[in-house]
Amino acid sequence: MVLNQYEKKARELFLNGCNCSQAVFCAFCDVTGIDEKVALKISSSFGGGMGRLREVCGAVSGMFMVLGALYGYDDVGDGAAKSKHYKRIQKVAEEFKKENGSIVCRELLGDGGKDCSPVASARTDEYYKKRPCVELVALAARITAQYIEQNKIEKQ
Numbered sequence: 001m002v003l004n005q006y007e008k009k010a011r012e013l014f015l016n017g018c019n020c021s022q023a024v025f026c027a028f029c030d031v032t033g034i035d036e037k038v039a040l041k042i043s044s045s046f047g048g049g050m051g052r053l054r055e056v057c058g059a060v061s062g063m064f065m066v067l068g069a070l071y072g073y074d075d076v077g078d079g080a081a082k083s084k085h086y087k088r089i090q091k092v093a094e095e096f097k098k099e100n101g102s103i104v105c106r107e108l109l110g111d112g113g114k115d116c117s118p119v120a121s122a123r124t125d126e127y128y129k130k131r132p133c134v135e136l137v138a139l140a141a142r143i144t145a146q147y148i149e150q151n152k153i154e155k156q
Contacts, residue, residue, distance in 0.1 A: 019047025
């Protein structure tokens with residue numbers, strides 16, 4: 001796995017119009033085996049901090065979805081598997097937070113995080129200058145790729 005390829009792919013997807021969650025989740029379709037069109041739909045609700053509510057950063061949600069697809073549990077009665085997975089999610093969230101001080105969209109965007117309108121912002125040069133989203137997407141992809149590289153996928 002070439003770590004940088006996922007960071008590059010996530011940036012590219014974001015710059016081509018994907019929301020932050022879609023950019024991260026879809027960058028890993030080759031690893032998760034999820035069809036890109038399906039991945040785009042699944043992750044579409046998580047952009048802008050979950051439907052532009054400015055809650056958990058969409059890039060972080062995308063990271064969580066990738067790890068869920070690869071390492072998540074499907075036996076809902078298996079408390080140990082659930083705890084192991086939550087520990088994994090908390091670990092990558094903490095890495096993201098260590099770099100940015102938060103995993104909350106409105107905090108990451110500063111004043112730009114006050115706009116909770118359901119209308120997506122136009123992707124202009126000014127938009128990209130004001131927002132850290134491209135870098136946040138790249139960081140989430142890098143953390144995800146590093147996690148995958150360091151943790152062999154367990155066969156279910």
